[in-house]
Amino acid sequence: MFGKLTIEALPLYSAIAAGGAAVTVGGALLVALVLTWLKAWKYLWTDWLTSVDHKRIGIMYIVLALIMLLRGFIDALMMRAQQAMALNAGGYLPPEHFDQIFSSHGTIMIFFMAMPFMTGLINLIMPLQVGTRDVAFPWLNAVSLWLTAAGAALVMVSLVIGKFSTAGWTGYPPYSGIEHNPGVGVDYWIWAVLISGIGSTMSGINFMVTILKRRAPGMTLMRMTPFTWTALCASVLMVFTFPAITVACGLLALDRVAGMHFFTNAHGGNMMNYANLFWIWGHPEVYILVLPAFGIFSEVVATFSRKRLFGYESLAYATAAIAFLSATVWLHHFFTMGASANVNAVFGIATMIIAVPTGVKVFNWLLTMYRGRIDFHPSMMWSIGFIVTFVIGGMTGVLLAIPPADFLVHNTTFLVAHFHNMIIPGVLFGYLAGYMYWFPKAFGFELNRGWGAASFWCWLIGFYLAFMPLYLVGLKGMPRRMETYNDPTWQPYLMVAALGAVVVLCGIVSMVVQLYVSIRDRKLAADRTGDPFDGGALEWSTSSPPPPYNFAVLPTVGDREPFREAKKNGTAYRRPASYTPIRIPSNTPAAVILGGFAFVLGFAVIWHIWWLVVVSAIAMFITVIARSSDDHAEFTLSAGEVKRIEDERFRQLGGRA
Amino acid sequence: MSEHEREETETQEQRNLGFWLYLMSDAVIFALLFATYAIMIRGTDGGPTGKQLFDLNNAALETVLLLVSSTTFGFASLSARTGNRGGAIGWLAVTFLLGVGFVFLEVREFAGMIAVGAGPDRSGFLSAFFTLVGTHGVHVTMGLLWILIMSAQIVLKGLTAPVVSRLYRLGLFWHFLDIAWVGIFSIVYLPGLL
Numbered sequence: 001m002f003g004k005l006t007i008e009a010l011p012l013y014s015a016i017a018a019g020g021a022a023v024t025v026g027g028a029l030l031v032a033l034v035l036t037w038l039k040a041w042k043y044l045w046t047d048w049l050t051s052v053d054h055k056r057i058g059i060m061y062i063v064l065a066l067i068m069l070l071r072g073f074i075d076a077l078m079m080r081a082q083q084a085m086a087l088n089a090g091g092y093l094p095p096e097h098f099d100q101i102f103s104s105h106g107t108i109m110i111f112f113m114a115m116p117f118m119t120g121l122i123n124l125i126m127p128l129q130v131g132t133r134d135v136a137f138p139w140l141n142a143v144s145l146w147l148t149a150a151g152a153a154l155v156m157v158s159l160v161i162g163k164f165s166t167a168g169w170t171g172y173p174p175y176s177g178i179e180h181n182p183g184v185g186v187d188y189w190i191w192a193v194l195i196s197g198i199g200s201t202m203s204g205i206n207f208m209v210t211i212l213k214r215r216a217p218g219m220t221l222m223r224m225t226p227f228t229w230t231a232l233c234a235s236v237l238m239v240f241t242f243p244a245i246t247v248a249c250g251l252l253a254l255d256r257v258a259g260m261h262f263f264t265n266a267h268g269g270n271m272m273n274y275a276n277l278f279w280i281w282g283h284p285e286v287y288i289l290v291l292p293a294f295g296i297f298s299e300v301v302a303t304f305s306r307k308r309l310f311g312y313e314s315l316a317y318a319t320a321a322i323a324f325l326s327a328t329v330w331l332h333h334f335f336t337m338g339a340s341a342n343v344n345a346v347f348g349i350a351t352m353i354i355a356v357p358t359g360v361k362v363f364n365w366l367l368t369m370y371r372g373r374i375d376f377h378p379s380m381m382w383s384i385g386f387i388v389t390f391v392i393g394g395m396t397g398v399l400l401a402i403p404p405a406d407f408l409v410h411n412t413t414f415l416v417a418h419f420h421n422m423i424i425p426g427v428l429f430g431y432l433a434g435y436m437y438w439f440p441k442a443f444g445f446e447l448n449r450g451w452g453a454a455s456f457w458c459w460l461i462g463f464y465l466a467f468m469p470l471y472l473v474g475l476k477g478m479p480r481r482m483e484t485y486n487d488p489t490w491q492p493y494l495m496v497a498a499l500g501a502v503v504v505l506c507g508i509v510s511m512v513v514q515l516y517v518s519i520r521d522r523k524l525a526a527d528r529t530g531d532p533f534d535g536g537a538l539e540w541s542t543s544s545p546p547p548p549y550n551f552a553v554l555p556t557v558g559d560r561e562p563f564r565e566a567k568k569n570g571t572a573y574r575r576p577a578s579y580t581p582i583r584i585p586s587n588t589p590a591a592v593i594l595g596g597f598a599f600v601l602g603f604a605v606i607w608h609i610w611w612l613v614v615v616s617a618i619a620m621f622i623t624v625i626a627r628s629s630d631d632h633a634e635f636t637l638s639a640g641e642v643k644r645i646e647d648e649r650f651r652q653l654g655g656r657a
Numbered sequence: 658m659s660e661h662e663r664e665e666t667e668t669q670e671q672r673n674l675g676f677w678l679y680l681m682s683d684a685v686i687f688a689l690l691f692a693t694y695a696i697m698i699r700g701t702d703g704g705p706t707g708k709q710l711f712d713l714n715n716a717a718l719e720t721v722l723l724l725v726s727s728t729t730f731g732f733a734s735l736s737a738r739t740g741n742r743g744g745a746i747g748w749l750a751v752t753f754l755l756g757v758g759f760v761f762l763e764v765r766e767f768a769g770m771i772a773v774g775a776g777p778d779r780s781g782f783l784s785a786f787f788t789l790v791g792t793h794g795v796h797v798t799m800g801l802l803w804i805l806i807m808s809a810q811i812v813l814k815g816l817t818a819p820v821v822s823r824l825y826r827l828g829l830f831w832h833f834l835d836i837a838w839v840g841i842f843s844i845v846y847l848p849g850l851l
Contacts, residue, residue: 136671205678213671239678243685251693251788260777260784261702262693268700268781273693280689583664625806631819 061120106169131216146595151196204238230295293430305372378452393421414474451514458507466500536561700781707849
């Protein structure tokens with residue numbers, strides 16, 4: 001009846017694991033209680049969970065990302081604490097538990113923090129920047145969100161029922177095979193990644209069609225904002241590389257469930273094929289995450305330098321070049337596999353070539369700032385911190401691209417330091433810059449600058465303290481993922497790294513305080529114009545938050561910075577002669593229901609509850625058929641209603657109009 | 658053309674592009690399964706090889722059924738375009754039967770192999786074979802379900818613009834499966850036997 005699921009699945013094997021489960025369950029109960037106390041369930045359901053509005057979906061993605069950032073960071077803090085004390089079997093975590101923590105840290109930070117954060121920001125801003133009323137497929141967009149949420153929920157549930165994978169975020173066989181890993185941990189990992197990966201593929205399709213087909217009249221490709229360019233290139237990569245992780249995880253699942261031999265040691269299996277499949281997705285994934293962040297930096301640097309972006313066309317071409325090259329370098333993740341020297345050389349050189357277009361971008365940002373009138377808004381601080389830190393990470397990357405050098409530091413903490421040195425400034429700093437830059441657009445009031453700056457400095461200093469020692473101890477030969485070690489000369493480095501994690505914690509606390517203070521003082525920092533930073537792109541031409549239809553009259557574009565041009569010519573904030581009715585997609589519970597069944601399906605496969613697999617699959621199928629047979633999934637906002645909303649907007653604008 | 662009709666046409670165009678992108682994404686899945694199959698051909702673990710297991714007559718018959726079903730689907734599309742409801746449903750029914758025949762032959766082949774101890778858990782080679790060919794078979798089965806749903810929509814709603822537009826995308830899907838099958842025939846069955 002319940003497959004492999006028994007009472008044994010509860011995490012009573014250690015006090016720390018039970019504590020983690022208690023925090024998870026307690027947190028969920030607390031949120032439920034607060035919602036009940038606020039009587040907000042109905043509002044949450046009708047206005048948010050069933051919404052197909054790209055702005056709301058974007059906000060929900062970002063909320064998911066921030067929650068998962070907390071979870072992933074707690075994992076990081078626990079690992080740093082363990083390694084700081086782990087000399088000669090010291091520390092407080094058993095190996096089995098430590099392995100789960102580094103596996104969930106990586107899985108969460110990539111799939112359930114970075115991916116939703118990026119997808120959320122693109123959802124929130126890109127349709128506004130291209131001057132359209134929504135993405136091409138609003139309901140599919142909601143499905144993507146809820147599939148991602150279902151995957152995240154599976155990772156969270158593994159804290160309470162059963163165990164998570166111990167095979168790292170990459171899940172390499174044969175260790176992740178059924179022979180060496182008979183528990184449910186790897187299955188949790190597989191199904192969380194598979195379900196959310198399908199959501200990401202569909203997001204990519206949605207964004208591509210939106211950008212290619214729904215741009216405002218006059219917006220040629222070379223008039224798109226840098227963020228839209230990077231969103232387009234990242235979406236191309238999402239559509240064409242996510243199938244690889246689907247295949248890698250799917251085949252691993254077949255090995256585990258159906259006794260197949262794709263990646264097994266014996267019976268004709270080939271485990272290195274997994275490494276290839278995984279990284280055919282895995283390397284482009286780095287650029288899926290980093291390109292949109294590059295786009296955000298480009299917007300932020302231009303806005304807060306009070307200048308146009310330097311070398312727009314070179315930036316667009318560099319973005320496309322990086323996207324293309326990113327699909328040609330995957331083998332550098334396993335130079336030690338045993339491919340011939342020539343194969344390694346080809347991939348090593350391809351890897352180094354990527355540094356060229358990336359370097360072009362660094363000069364774009366530097367020369368945009370040159371002789372600019374720089375406003376040190378927190379978004380700008382994240383951007384400058386990124387440029388400096390990212391260049392260091394890039395140089396260690398070029399070092400690792402040389403196969404003989406890579407052999408020496410393969411699988412050491414030098415590598416861990418390198419990729420955190422790329423992803424923390426290159427991805428997270430970018431998204432946080434975007435979060436602080438576009439927050440007023442989403443909610444109608446600005447975030448507190450002081451706490452934003454505090455958060456930035458803690459993150460930056462904490463980052464250097466946490467990862468520079470890992471470069472050094474990696475050069476001394478410390479392998480990654482060590483639960484214990486017996487070389488006393490490593491410990492001082494690991495203690496500094498743990499201190500760094502604590503400083504980063506201060507940065508996260510500052511972010512929470514910033515949010516609290518900003519909500520408390522929202523009346524003081526209200527954004528009544530919709531254009532708090534004197535921006536040039538179209539998203540600043542609407543109100544903050546924008547109306548459900550974004551633009552009462554779709555804009556016509558004749559410039560790269562259409563709104564700046566309009567402000568200069570005096571055509572901004574002009575009232576149209578009349579309004580027309582606008583058709584808007586209706587909210588639907590189908591997407592959130594589908595996500596719920598996807599979660600049940602994943603859970604049932606993990607625990608081998610086969611009848612439930614069949615039931616949830618049929619339920620998903622029926623939900624999709626019912627929704628996609630509906631020809632009238634939208635409603636019309638009358639011209640009078642549009643006029644009422646716009647009149648309110650112009651009243652708020654006051655003198656500007 | 659009214660504002661409403663223009664919006665409707667644009668919506669369908671966007672859906673078509675989106676569906677093309679999905680197909681290309683699916684093509685990457687097939688490409689990786691083909692690559693996996695190619696590197697696992699020799700991973701037979703001392704068990705049966707393709708030469709011992711494959712039956713060219715069966716594969717040829719499957720090919721005929723699938724390719725003819727693509728032609729009959731083409732007739733269904735033409736009927737739909739000229740507003741011939743009965744013709745569209747009739748040709749969809751023929752397509753459906755040919756597709757069912759294909760799936761039947763494939764299931765029979767799989768069952769026969771499993772019966773002689775050459776199932777997907779026998780060797781890496783057979784895992785790759787069953788997964789590649791089976792993934793195509795699952796796609797065909799999904800296509801069959803979709804044909805049923807579209808037939809029901811034609812009966813209930815008539816050949817309205819959204820229905821014809823969905824039928825167009827089903828056609829893309831169905832023809833795409835032909836291309837994938839031509840790959841399977843040329844990479845799996847022919848080299849396995851020659």
